[in-house]
Amino acid sequence: MDWTRLFQMQYELDRYIETNQQVEKDDLFNKKTLALMVEVGELANETRTFKFWSKKPASERAVILEEYVDGIHFLMSLGLELGHRYDSTALSGPEDLTDAFHQVYEGIVTLKNKQDQETYQQLFQDYLYLGELLGFSEEDIVDAYDAKNKVNYERQQNDY
Numbered sequence: 507m508d509w510t511r512l513f514q515m516q517y518e519l520d521r522y523i524e525t526n527q528q529v530e531k532d533d534l535f536n537k538k539t540l541a542l543m544v545e546v547g548e549l550a551n552e553t554r555t556f557k558f559w560s561k562k563p564a565s566e567r568a569v570i571l572e573e574y575v576d577g578i579h580f581l582m583s584l585g586l587e588l589g590h591r592y593d594s595t596a597l598s599g600p601e602d603l604t605d606a607f608h609q610v611y612e613g614i615v616t617l618k619n620k621q622d623q624e625t626y627q628q629l630f631q632d633y634l635y636l637g638e639l640l641g642f643s644e645e646d647i648v649d650a651y652d653a654k655n656k657v658n659y660e661r662q663q664n665d666y
C-alpha cells in the first residue's frame with residue numbers, strides 16, 4: 507500500500523481545513539485524539555458488534571468502510587502532527603472484534619501519554635488489523651480513503 511501518497515494527501519487536506527477554518531494550531535493533537543476516539547466509537551456502532559441486547563443487523567459494508575476511513579484520516583493526521591509515519595508490516599491481533607476495538611482504544615490512550623514513533627506504529631498496526639477483521643482489503647481502504655478525502659474538500663467548499 508502506498509502510504510506515502512496517502513500521508514501527502516492527508517497533509518494537504520489538513521492544511522486546507524486549517525486555512526479554511528482559520529484554526530489555531532496549539533491544541534490540535536488533543537482534539538484529533540478525541541476525534542479518533544469518536545470515530546472508532548461510530549465505527550463500532552455501525553458494526554453493532556457489542557450490541558448483545560439487539561437483533562438488528564450491522565450497517566451496510568459501505569457505511570462501515572466510510573466510518574473506518576474517517577479513522578484512517580485522523581490517524582494519519584495525528585502522525586503528521588507528531589512527525590511520525592507508518593511502516594508497513596505484518597499484522598496480528600485478537601480474533602474477537604470487540605477485543606480488537608478495545609485494543610485500538612488502549613492504543614489511542616497510550617499515544618496520548620507517550621507520543622513516540624513506536625507507540626504510533628503500534629496504534630496504526632492495531633487499526634489496520636481491525637480493518638482486516640472487518641474484511642477490508644488494502645485496496646478497499648485506499649479507494650474509500652480517496653473517495654472520502656474528496657468529500658472532505660467538498661464539505662469545506664460548501665461552508666460545512
Ligand SMILES: O=c1ccn([C@H]2C[C@H](O)[C@@H](COP(=O)(O)OP(=O)(O)OP(=O)(O)O)O2)c(=O)[nH]1
Nearest residue numbers: 516519520523524575576577579580583654658
Ligand atoms: O484536520 C482534519 C479534520 C478533519 N478531517 C477529516 C477526517 C474525517 O474524514 C472528516 C470528519 O469526520 P466526519 O465526516 O464524520 O465529520 P463529522 O463532522 O463528524 O460529520 P457529521 O456531521 O456527518 O457527523 O474530516 C481531516 O482529515 N483532518
